[in-house]
Amino acid sequence: MSASDSVFWFRQAAPYIHAFRGKTLVILLSGETLAAVSPAQIIPDIALLNTLGLKIVVVFGARPQIDERLEGAGLPVRFHHGMRVTDEDTLACVTEAVGRIRTELEARLSLGLINSPMHGAGVRVCSGNYIVARPVGVVDGVDLGYTGYVRKVHAEDINRQLQMGQIVLIPTLGYSHTGEVFNLSCEDVASSVAIALGSEKLAMFSADPGIILDDGRLVRELSLSEAMAQVEHTEKDSESSRRLIAACRAVQQGVKRVHILSYQDDGVLLQELFTRDGCGTLISDNDYDQVRQAQPADVNGILALIRPLEEKGILVPRSQETLEAEIDRFIVEDRDGMIVGCAALHCFQSEKCMELACVAVDPRYRGTGRGDKILEHALELAAKWGMRQVFVLTTQTAHWFVERGFRAASVDELPISRRQMYNLQRNSKVFILELPGH
Ligand SMILES: CC(C)(COP(=O)(O)OP(=O)(O)OC[C@H]1O[C@@H](n2cnc3c(N)ncnc32)[C@H](O)[C@@H]1OP(=O)(O)O)[C@@H](O)C(=O)NCCC(=O)NCCS
Secondary structure, three states, rough: OOOOHHHHHHHHHHHHHHHHHEEEEEEEOOOOHHHOOHHHHHHHHHHHHHHHHOOOEEEEOHHHHHHHHHOOOOOOOEEEEEEEOOHHHHHHHHHHHHHHHHHHHHHHHEEEEEOHHHHOOOOOOOOOEEEEEOOOOOEEEEEOEEEEEEEEEHHHHHHHHHHHHOOEEEEEEOOOOOOOEOOHHHHHHHHHHHHHHHOOOOEEEEOOOOOEOOOOOEEEEEEHHHHHHHHHOOOOOHHHHHHHHHHHHHHOOOOOOOEEEEEEOOOOOHHHHOOOOOOOOOEEOOOOOOEOOHHHHHHHHHHHHHHHHOOOOOOOOOOOHHHOHHHHHEEEEEEOOOEEEEEEEEOOOOOOOEEEEEEEEEHOOOOHHHHHHHHHHHHHHHHHOOOOOOEEEEEEOHHHHOOOOOOOEEEHHHHHHHHHHOOOOOOOOOEEEOOOOO
């Protein structure tokens, strides 16, 4: 990385570092994750996040490690609907496997940040009986024994530890009021803890780079309803399905963002948290992008977006002064503070016509429906303002508008004042969309 790359990276990361300080992040390290990658790969980044002021809870699973112990002891590995059947012998293997992983994680965190001045500084870790459990009971005639569900999370106690800067390690064991130990699913624990803490984020690692659609594509963002629909396309009781269900539940109950990340990629947590586009799949209730009315502070963002298109002759050049004077006419698509799309709306009141101009989407974000979203927003406003038609003048984007219901029209159909300003040299084509109800 060159010096200028590092400066660029640092500038991009700094607002996120600032924004996340003091926020709670719950990280799920499933047993599969810990079996596939050594803690040495993931733990240093977790320690780094802790030193940057994030409050971190690590929930860890132990499914394959428990299987291994059961097989070693000659005991059967039994599941029903994806839940382990936990009899007394199995429970002994569960507690051994969990205890071993906890010790390994604690040891690794004690190293602090290796290869840095903070080496050996150690990160304080704590664990405890924070999860109250209840038995699953008998399902379809199968007694699941010591397999349980989360009944309650002692959030105040966890918060107290987090306030002191400690990382809280939570295993998939819960305790009942009757003093019994229960084996829980790591997805249940992670989502319950994230919900109880009102956590900003829940990050879950997976073997895949995120949620993969049926056609093999990685989906980068899912709304809650899309994620719920995706559950139907995921193999029942599989790890992916459990993770997706847990993600939906967490978002439904107030966790702002759930990230599904690949454990195969080095530094994936840092990339997800501190770069604008992150990686993996983000599931959230509120749309990450929003189309809104432009404000004076957006002028530079809009200029950065439209200048290259003006230079190519796709958009009509506008001076900064004109843009500043006309900023009220713009709508922008804001992606976490960055302007990734815009459009200008000019109303011709007496003709009840609205011109849609300067429609642009940042090339890095094209082809993902953002243009449609801007158009939809513009049309909603046009309808609200009582317009009967929306028209555009375009040189190179005719088909995009035609495919969205605009019809080719002649210059004569434009409002008179607009006709007088028509630039013959540009020879733009006119397209009109009639709004419903007129
Ligand atoms: C036109 C534009 C706003 C669309 O934004 P977008 O976010 O990519 O739009 P969507 O994701 O909603 O739609 C993508 C579709 O539009 C098509 N498309 C993109 N540019 C197009 C063009 N110039 N002509 C025809 N279709 C086009 C894409 O091929 C894609 O279709 P596909 O999925 O069937 O292949 C964007 O391409 C852009 O900024 N272009 C340059 C500026 C411009 O031409 N503005 C209009 C001047 S008024």
